Amino acid sequence: DGDLYRMYYRAWKITVEAKGANVHIPQVIGYAESTDGSHWRRPELGLHEFNGTKANNIVFATEVVGGITLSPGNEAVFRDTSPNCAAAARYKTLRTGLHAGELAFQSPDGIHWTPMSLTPVIVDSTRNAFDSQECAFWDTLHGEYRAYWRFYDPAQGGRSIRTATSKDFLHWENRADLS
Numbered sequence: 001d002g003d004l005y006r007m008y009y010r011a012w013k014i015t016v017e018a019k020g021a022n023v024h025i026p027q028v029i030g031y032a033e034s035t036d037g038s039h040w041r042r043p044e045l046g047l048h049e050f051n052g053t054k055a056n057n058i059v060f061a062t063e064v065v066g067g068i069t070l071s072p073g074n075e076a077v078f079r080d081t082s083p084n085c086a087a088a089a090r091y092k093t094l095r096t097g098l099h100a101g102e103l104a105f106q107s108p109d110g111i112h113w114t115p116m117s118l119t120p121v122i123v124d125s126t127r128n129a130f131d132s133q134e135c136a137f138w139d140t141l142h143g144e145y146r147a148y149w150r151f152y153d154p155a156q157g158g159r160s161i162r163t164a165t166s167k168d169f170l171h172w173e174n175r176a177d178l179s
Contacts (some may be wrong), residue, residue: 001079005034006110008059008077027073029060031111045111059111060095066118068097074133077110082138082145092169094122094134094147102134102149104169122164122172124151136169145169148178 012027028048032040042057050056060072077093089106093113097103101120107113136147145166152159164172 001110003035005037006077007032007034007040008075010073011058012073026062026071028058028062029072029075030057031059032057047111060113065095065097065103065115068100068103068120070095070103071098076133076135078137079110080138081140085138089116089169092116092136094136094149096134102147117170121166121170122147122149124149124162139165147172 009030009032010027011030028050030042031045032042034040044055045057045059046054048054048056048058048061050058050061060070060075062072063070072095074096075093077091080090080092088108091107091110093105094102095105097120101123103119104116104121105113106116132150134147134149136145138144139146142165145168146163147166148161148163150159151162161178162175163178164175166172
């Protein structure tokens with residue numbers, strides 16, 4: 001992003017005991033930045049409390065938006081290069097609403113996020129859809145947004161990938177299965 005590299009990563013607390021590892025949910029999304037891609041710093045963002053303090057680099061945590069619980073861990077943030085992108089929406093991501101669908105979020109700086117809609121913009125009828133990283137981006141070749149997500153189809157007996165396109169990041173069409 002210009003002279004700055006941005007990294008968004010999944011983080012959670014793991015304790016190791018005699019019986020093995022124990023992952024503690026909820027997960028969060030941390031943010032780090034670098035000017036050379038090798039040396040990273042984790043700025044204190046002051047956005048979400050963890051262990052009694054907001055002095056951390058957490059950019060996404062579990063929260064409720066429009067009555068939907070958003071569980072972090074699957075966000076894939078991108079810098080929107082659409083020629084029609086507003087400055088307030090320079091960064092975008094899809095956030096997973098457990099068993100509800102994907103909500104669209106925007107940010108002017110990649111750190112402070114607001115929902116673009118209080119309802120899911122992509123909904124999938126399969127119960128276990130959206131259980132991995134959902135990728136969305138501005139497709140410069142076709143002049144539209146494109147999204148990919150994983151879903152489980154019991155009729156097919158396994159997982160597969162779906163895609164869709166959008167002109168505004170809110171209304172998705174041309175859904176297709178890639179399996």
